[in-house]
Amino acid sequence: NAGVTQTPKFQVLKTGQSMTLQCAQDMNHNSMYWYRQDPGMGLRLIYYSASEGTTDKGEVPNGYNVSRLNKREFSLRLESAAPSQTSVYFCASRGTGEASYEQYFGPGTRLTVT
């Protein structure tokens, strides 16, 4: 199992450009998440998807859109990148069932917006 994979690993954008961060998991998990982590900070939830076909806002959704393409894939789109979106982006997934609340994280995408 590859677990949670993210592409790309690194990206540099200019202000106003758009891009989509891809995430896929092969653990048959229902829930998937997008977080951002700024230097010296904890993770902040951007969007999540509790199941295929549903998405909901997290703490910091402004400037982002998401798509839960199928059970495996959950993408994050920046329509018009801003320097404030420079961050490391982590995707995660989680199974269901009592006491199965552990999240599995991808390796991250390091995004710089100039």
Add this chain to the structure above:
Amino acid sequence: DAKTTQPPSMDCAEGRAANLPCNHSTISGNEYVYWYRQIHSQGPQYIIHGLKNNETNEMASLIITEDRKSSTLILPHATLRDTAVYYCIVTGGYQKVTFGIGTKLQVIP
């Protein structure tokens, strides 16, 4: 989710036990305590979790007080590779999970 409080940083000598505390005084009866760690800039990694009993696995031990208002993660023989940020999370399966800034553990040779 219940709020957690952790010290921002701790040092531990290599080979000694590292004891990382976490306060979660508002924890509800059906909420679990989870611990993750983040090494350098990698994605966080699950370590251990518990409800009210103490738990042990190959990575660590988790001690939860009887009133469940606090817990301690124990790394029995810390190595340099255990240098990381450790996050204590309380969750009852909610979709929105809050990761604070955690405790930065520095293992010293």
